[in-house]
Amino acid sequence: MDLAAIFAVEILYAIASLVVISSGLAVVFGMMRVINLAHGEFMMVGGYATIVAVKSGINIYIAMLIVAPIVVGVLGVIVERLIIRRLYGRLVDTMLATWGLSLLLIGLASMIFGNTTTGISPPIPGFAIGQYQVNGYSFFIILAAVAILVAMFAVLAGTRAGLVARGAMQNPAMASALGYNPERVYMLTFFAGSALAGLAGGLFAPLLGLVPTIGSAYIAKAFITVISGGASVIAGLVSSAVLFGATSQIFTLATTPMVGEIALLLIAIVLLRLLPQGITSRFFRGAM
Amino acid sequence: MINRRTFLASSAAVAGAGILGASAGRTLAADPIKLGSILDTSGAFDAYGKPMDMALRLAVDEINAAGGLLGRQVEIVAYDTQSDMALYTQYGQQLARVDKVDVVHGGILSASREAIRQTLRKSGVPYFYNVLYEGGVCDRNITVIGVTPSQQVEVLIPAAIKKWGKKIYVLAADYNYGQITARWIEKFAKDAGGEVVQTDFFPLDVADFGSTIAKIQGAAPDIVVPALVGGPHLSFFRQWAAAGMKSKIPMASTTIGIGNEHKVLTAEEGDGILVAYNYSPEIVSPANEAFLKAWTAKYGNTDQIHEIAVSHYQGIHVWAEAVRKAGDVGRDKLIGAIEGGLSFEGPGGKVLIDPKTHHAVLDVHLMEMSGQKLKVLESFTQRQPSDTQGVCDLAANPDDNTQYEIKI
Numbered sequence: 001m002d003l004a005a006i007f008a009v010e011i012l013y014a015i016a017s018l019v020v021i022s023s024g025l026a027v028v029f030g031m032m033r034v035i036n037l038a039h040g041e042f043m044m045v046g047g048y049a050t051i052v053a054v055k056s057g058i059n060i061y062i063a064m065l066i067v068a069p070i071v072v073g074v075l076g077v078i079v080e081r082l083i084i085r086r087l088y089g090r091l092v093d094t095m096l097a098t099w100g101l102s103l104l105l106i107g108l109a110s111m112i113f114g115n116t117t118t119g120i121s122p123p124i125p126g127f128a129i130g131q132y133q134v135n136g137y138s139f140f141i142i143l144a145a146v147a148i149l150v151a152m153f154a155v156l157a158g159t160r161a162g163l164v165a166r167g168a169m170q171n172p173a174m175a176s177a178l179g180y181n182p183e184r185v186y187m188l189t190f191f192a193g194s195a196l197a198g199l200a201g202g203l204f205a206p207l208l209g210l211v212p213t214i215g216s217a218y219i220a221k222a223f224i225t226v227i228s229g230g231a232s233v234i235a236g237l238v239s240s241a242v243l244f245g246a247t248s249q250i251f252t253l254a255t256t257p258m259v260g261e262i263a264l265l266l267i268a269i270v271l272l273r274l275l276p277q278g279i280t281s282r283f284f285r286g287a288m
Numbered sequence: 289m290i291n292r293r294t295f296l297a298s299s300a301a302v303a304g305a306g307i308l309g310a311s312a313g314r315t316l317a318a319d320p321i322k323l324g325s326i327l328d329t330s331g332a333f334d335a336y337g338k339p340m341d342m343a344l345r346l347a348v349d350e351i352n353a354a355g356g357l358l359g360r361q362v363e364i365v366a367y368d369t370q371s372d373m374a375l376y377t378q379y380g381q382q383l384a385r386v387d388k389v390d391v392v393h394g395g396i397l398s399a400s401r402e403a404i405r406q407t408l409r410k411s412g413v414p415y416f417y418n419v420l421y422e423g424g425v426c427d428r429n430i431t432v433i434g435v436t437p438s439q440q441v442e443v444l445i446p447a448a449i450k451k452w453g454k455k456i457y458v459l460a461a462d463y464n465y466g467q468i469t470a471r472w473i474e475k476f477a478k479d480a481g482g483e484v485v486q487t488d489f490f491p492l493d494v495a496d497f498g499s500t501i502a503k504i505q506g507a508a509p510d511i512v513v514p515a516l517v518g519g520p521h522l523s524f525f526r527q528w529a530a531a532g533m534k535s536k537i538p539m540a541s542t543t544i545g546i547g548n549e550h551k552v553l554t555a556e557e558g559d560g561i562l563v564a565y566n567y568s569p570e571i572v573s574p575a576n577e578a579f580l581k582a583w584t585a586k587y588g589n590t591d592q593i594h595e596i597a598v599s600h601y602q603g604i605h606v607w608a609e610a611v612r613k614a615g616d617v618g619r620d621k622l623i624g625a626i627e628g629g630l631s632f633e634g635p636g637g638k639v640l641i642d643p644k645t646h647h648a649v650l651d652v653h654l655m656e657m658s659g660q661k662l663k664v665l666e667s668f669t670q671r672q673p674s675d676t677q678g679v680c681d682l683a684a685n686p687d688d689n690t691q692y693e694i695k696i
Contacts, residue, residue, distance in 0.1 A: 003506050010502045017496075115330035115370065117519030119526070121554060126532030132505045135531040138498060207527065208495045209519045211332060217493060252499045253506075256488055258462070260499070 002130030007253055009129075013138040015245030016145035020204075021218050022225040022237055023148050024197030029226050030233040031169050031189055034084060035095045038102035039197055039222055040215025045105060046072045046201025047210045048113060051120055060123045060206070068202030069195040076194020080187050088186070102215065109212035117209040137206065144203055148196065153234055157288055165189055224268045230278020235287035239279045244268065320363035321356075321617050323348065323604075324389035324413070326379050326404065328396055331371025332492065332519040335547035336396045339597035340418075341366070344393065346586050347604035357611045365389055371518075373399050380404030384411035390617040391416065393604055396596070397517065398422060398465040402691070405430060409689065412619050418603030419596045420546060420565070422468035423647075423673065424692040426680035429619070431626055431646045433603035433639060434596065435566050437472035437694075438675040439652050441542060443668055444564040445473055445513070446480035447654055448540035451562070453510025454482040459500065459524065461517040461543075462489035464691075469515045469542055471694045472675070485509055495520040497527045504537070515542045522549055529557040538562070548594045550657045558657040566650045567598040567636035568662040579635035602634035606641065606648075627683075638670065645680045647673035 025039045036042070046068040053063035079101065087094045124136035156162040168175040168185040175182055200218075208214065225244060229236025244264050252260030275282055325344055328337035348362050356362060365387045367379040376395065383389050384407055392408055393416045395401040401417050408415040409429040416431050423436035445456070456477050460466030466489060474484045486507050488500060504512060516524055525544065528534065540562040544550070550558045569580065569590060579601070580590055609632050611617055614625035627643035637651030651669050655662040679692040 006502045006505060010499045013498055110330075116334045117332065117522065119523070119552075121526060121557070122530045124530070126530055128532065133501075133532040133536060135498060135501065135527060137530055207523065209522050211519060217495070249499055253503055257490060257494060257500065 002132050005129050006132045006134055009134050009138060009142075010253065011246055011249045012142050014249040015241050016142040017204075018221065018225050018241035018245045019145040019149060019237060020141060020200045022222045022229075022241065023152065024193045024195070024200060025222045025226045026229065026233050026237045027152070027196060028190060028193035030229075030231070030236065031165065032088075032186060032193075033091070034088070034190070035091060035098065036193070037095055037098040037219065038079075038105060038215075040217070040219035041102040041105035041109075042072050042076065042194055042197035042215075043201035043204070043218055044109060044210070044212065044215045045075060046198035047205040047208075047214065048109060048201075049198065050202040050205040051118055051210060054120050060120070064202035064205065065199065068205075069198040072198025072201065073191045073195035076197075077187060077191050079194075080190040084190060085183065085186065106212045106215070113212065115212060117211050119209045120206050122206040141203060144199075148199070149234060149238065153288060156233070161188075221264075224264075228268055228271050228275075228278055230275070230280035232280040232284060232287045235284040236278055236280040239284060243271075243279070318360045320361045321358075321391075321611070322387060322389040323362050323364050324383035324387060324392040324394070325364055325366040326369060326376065326383065326392060326394035326400075327366070328371040328400075329368045333371040333396055333517075333547075335519065335549070335552070336419075336594075336596055337368075337371075339548070339592040339594050340394075340396070340600040342583075342587060342592060343597040343601040344604060346583060347601050347608075349586065350582065351604075351608050357608055358615065358617070362608075369400065373397075373403055376400045376403040377407070380407045384408055384413050389413060391607055391622075393418060393600065393607065395419070397463065399463050401425075402464065406689075414607075414619050414622050416603045416607055418600040420543075420599065422465050422472070423675040424468070424679060424694070426645065426676065426682065426685075426688045426690050426692060428623060428646065428682050428686055428688075431603070431606070431641065432673075433606060433648045434599050435650060435652060436647060436673045436675050437469060437476070439566075439650055439671040439673060440564045441469065441472045441476050443652055443654055443671075444540050444542065444562065445476045445482070447564075447666075448511050448513070448538075448562055449477065449480045449482040452538050455507075455509040456482055456484045456511050456513055457504050457507055457509035458484055458487040458513045458515065460487060460489050460515040461521065462491050463517075465517065466490075466515050468693050473513055473515070473542070475694060490516065490521065492518050493520050495523040497524045500524075501528060501531050501533060505533075509537065512537050512539045513541065514539065514544065517543055522552065525549065525553055525557055525561075529553075534560070545655075545657065545662060546595045548592070550662065551591065551660050553660075555659050558660065561657045562654070563657070563662065564652055564654045565595045565662070566652055567595050568653055568655055568664055569593055570662065570664055571636070571653070573635075573637065575633050575637075576635040598634070598636050602632060602636060602639050602648075605634065606630065606632045606639055640670070642673060642677065644683050645673060645676045646682060647676050649673065 028036050049068045049071040050063045053067040054060050083097050122137040126133050126135050168182045172182040225240045229240040247267050248260040248264035251263040329341050352361050369375040391414045398421050418433040420434040458470050460470040470487050545563050610625040614621040631640040640649040649670050652671050653664045654666040655664050
């Protein structure tokens with residue numbers, strides 16, 4: 001029974017980590033239709049921001065939850081002002097530009113931090129469920145995922161800013177006629193998406209050995225999750241994270257990690273063949 | 289004003305100077321011997337490669353300071369393969385065909401060794417692989433200085449079984465090293481009355497071991513044996529400690545510590561892990577004292593020294609011994625010297641080359657991590673590479689070019 005609890009925690013953790021990794025991309029791609037191929041590198045920058053902050057004596061929670069999102073959010077605004085805003089509506093050009101950006105960020109990180117592995121230890125000790133041990137940090141990631149989803153829902157559905165943002169995405173001309181500047185709304189949305197990517201990077205920094213190329217480990221999973229989720233930002237994110245997280249983890253626990261990864265990719269291919277517009281094109285339609 | 293006499297005198301002087309200059313140049317600047325180096329000094333495996341590069345430069349400095357080899361200086365031609373296996377093929381060809389080096393030292397992962405071994409064999413460039421590995425390579429062109437399973441696993445696993453129990457869970461890197469070593473672990477566990485209950489393989493970029501840690505608890509083994517490789521895999525030890533498993537199930541590893549992981553992990557994360565290698569800085573011998581002193585003089589402190597940096601250092605000195613003995617850097621005479629009972633007294637003890645396999649007979653020490661150091665528990669002198677000796681005889685089959693794998 002305790003073992004089942006441990007496995008359940010691992011499955012929840014897999015789902016939560018997909019939510020954390022993909023939330024920034026869900027905002028940027030789901031709302032703005034901008035394909036940010038530098039999403040993984042934004043996470044990498046968040047990770048390095050956390051490690052640098054911790055090593056210079058800042059409390060690890062402040063480093064992960066505040067420093068990393070702000071650093072990457074500001075980076076996002078600069079990128080949006082310099083590159084992305086000139087390319088709205090030009091999907092392929094944005095992909096090319098952000099791909100170039102990702103290479104630039106990897107290069108810069110290699111120059112500054114060296115092409116080598118750095119890391120910090122997780123701040124939460126493990127604890128026992130019955131006779132088994134779980135990683136306390138897994139619970140922290142699960143809590144963080146829930147908090148991110150609640151905050152996204154609260155902002156989008158409950159605040160005027162969220163309403164304006166959704167309005168400006170649907171019909172920029174109308175938003176503009178009503179006195180809202182779509183340019184400003186885009187910029188702030190991109191800031192929010194980037195800050196979420198930075199937060200994800202910060203949250204994962206204590207779990208991994210960080211290298212400048214770590215972004216490539218995330219980008220594929222994040223895209224698969226967001227694209228399979230479909231048009232609804234939150235419902236799509238949750239439904240595909242649950243599907244992929246649970247599948248890959250169940251296969252990992254039953255067989256090997258390799259099979260788990262293959263199962264995730266297979267189910268994504270089959271899903272996109274059946275529902276090319278994503279899960280929320282058929283289920284949970286009209287959800288947020 | 290130039291008359292005939294002064295013209296003749298001055299032109300003779302010029303000609304004389306020319307002859308003198310040319311002959312002086314020939315003796316002073318004898319072409320250096322080119323030593324090709326191919327190592328990952330950046331990327332996921334740089335924790336292994338950077339100290340190996342430092343060891344290489346120290347060894348070559350020592351050789352040159354002692355007057356070089358055969359009156360010639362040794363020059364390093366080095367390439368950084370950036371932890372990218374594709375670059376090994378490229379730089380291996382470059383070393384053999386463009387730089388035309390006299391010898392190649394390097395390669396870290398077994399995958400990288402196999403990527404360049406055939407190129408160097410075909411080009412007739414002698415190759416020294418100076419890293420702990422899974423054993424079985426049988427090729428006259430290569431000399432292996434690293435520890436093999438019968439030297440390491442055969443010491444480590446029975447000791448762990450005796451100490452902790454019979455059920456073993458193996459975690460191995462998913463390439464030739466991990467796959468073959470996992471089979472050796474199974475064999476030596478069986479010989480010692482133990483049993484491998486489960487083996488999991490991990491691609492080299494996997495860094496999240498949460499589900500594995502849950503699975504291990506489900507299998508409830510007495511011992512966990514990680515044969516994991518590189519920077520991303522280091523996360524396992526961190527996550528294992530973070531889950532509070534350190535005090536529950538003990539570990540014996542065939543790889544941790546090779547890249548100084550015990551200094552990267554905290555003492556709480558590393559303490560108590562059992563390992564077996566050729567070298568520990570704690571070894572007391574004149575050769576090791578001299579080595580530590582020379583390293584400190586060149587690099588300031590000894591923090592970077594690790595198992596395979598010392599292997600690499602020993603490999604380069606073994607090659608230098610072979611050149612001195614052969615009186616030539618050419619492949620055939622060099623191999624003759626290697627097969628003539630060559631030995632070198634290194635920081636890790638005596639390195640004796642077994643002529644039939646081109647592998648090294650080495651001292652091995654059973655050690656435990658303690659306070660970010662490797663504490664020697666028991667020493668085994670001059671262990672034979674019997675895994676390779678059982679399948680490889682280069683005296684009988686000089687044209688053999690196989691990596692033999694253990695069958696279970």
